[in-house]
Amino acid sequence: MGKTISEKIFSNHTGGDVKAGDLVVSSVDFMMGQDGTSPLAIKAFEEIGGKSVLEPARVAMVIDHSAPSPLEGVSNLHTMMREFAGEQGLCLYDIGMGVCHCLLPEQGHVAPGEIVVGADSHTTTYGAINVFSTGVGSTDLAAAMLTGKLWFKVPPTMRIELKGRLPLGIYSKDVALFLAGRITADGATYMAVEYSGEVIQHLSVEARFTISNMAVEMGAKAGLMEADAKTIEWVAGRVDHPFTPVSPDADADYQKILDFDLSDLSPQVAEPHRVDNVKPVEELEGTPIQEAVIGTCTNGRLEDLQIAAALLGGKRVSPDVRLIVAPASRQVLMKAMDLGIAQRLIEAGAAIVTPGCGPCVGTHNGVPSDGESVISTANRNFKGRMGNPKAFIYLASPATVAASAVAGKITDPRRML
């Protein structure tokens, strides 16, 4: 029996012939913490008795969740990160550099065939470029910083074949939401997901990140794709170390294989307060909204801003709606400026905030008021997620969010294309 992508990556890293279910201690190629998790990792590192990080060049700390700091308590934790990164010689991305999950691939820290852990659940994002990347807690991050290794249980794999061609106005976010709705919040728990098929082949690398980002919303440990010519070209422009892409064997042993034909997919929207509470936009059109958010590790990349700007071009955001745009990195913002995208968004009425997590995690930058409804390109709509448990969050693609911002109510973007 052949091997899945996960089994091959773990076999390559451990020098063994490992299968799903095996427990292994594996080297970790890169590790990351953000400002919600790094302070606890630093504390754990010191409690373990750690003096120096084993390989500082393999560690990044990113200040993105509350950036710039809205509170003195946060400021002190940011300072703790800056001091630790300075003492240990770690790579620190300070406020305004962007969201960790946009930065790690963009800055060339992660490459196909590697194992990456991040103290953030959406670390699954890099699976789109063939990286076995998964979220861990702060103490596991501390252990990896100290020893360069972690223990893993090699996961079984769910293979998802996506057939057909996405119709006009349908994007990778609609695919990610559709899958979350079908597979549900725990349908892939503990498994690695392998996404494949015609739909994935036709997506850009940026669009693929959106799908792997949301693998964790189905409980998955990783959201992997094969590295094709597009992946290699994208990575080669950023990574300056050698890497080995991994493909699954034709006779790999999958726990489950699912097939979907997406030729007739509609724009998808997740209703409050569950990511898997997904409906086609037609069923929710007309729902009034007061805030619209474009950005986050799911949909804050250049292509996402481009889609929103194209749809907003020449139109104005409804006077009843606040449109907040948080580019996923400084590089994204600068390219959006070069291409006139940022200007079109601002002219349409958007408020552009610091590159970073923006209002997604409820710390600042657009906390909704009681009873308000928000439509967002983020990946989570739990009650209280954006800082107010009395608000309602709908999740959708950048196009659906932009169209809804113009209309003041949930709107099918295909009406405005």
Next chain:
Amino acid sequence: MGDSKILTGRAHVFGDDVNTDYIISGRYKFKTLDMNELACHCMEDIDPDFASKVEPGDFIVAGANFGCGSSREQAPLVIKHAGVSAVLASSFARIFFRNAINKGLPVVECDTSQIEPGDDLEVDLSEGKVRNLTRGVEMDIAPLPSVMMDILADGGLTDYLRKHGGFKL
């Protein structure tokens, strides 16, 4: 599971898919490492009175996919600091499960369908049994991988690594 103590307490029952934002909201967790302060907000968005009514030794009991969502280690930490001695659920999200063991909070995977709010429970980690004393029923605990049993027996990953210097399978 390498731990001979028997835990006893009352059940606080929640449903399926209790996410880490519900356990400790993002609007609190970014500003402090003081877990006793954060513990006052444990479960606040789904049960505002939880922190005031929970008593030392009590259990959180839930359905499927407990702890889904973010990787925040504050989630098991605030549960522990709220006085909860173990979380029982029919299934757990994987990062929460791993974090709980790493922080020395017992997480017990078992059939929770026969536990009602306020039931008196006894959790026997060494025998691998949960006993509902109020209803007179007994449930089996799903076994942990050996490395997790070792980490839990040492009181968490920090102490495990201090003792062993690295991971041993």
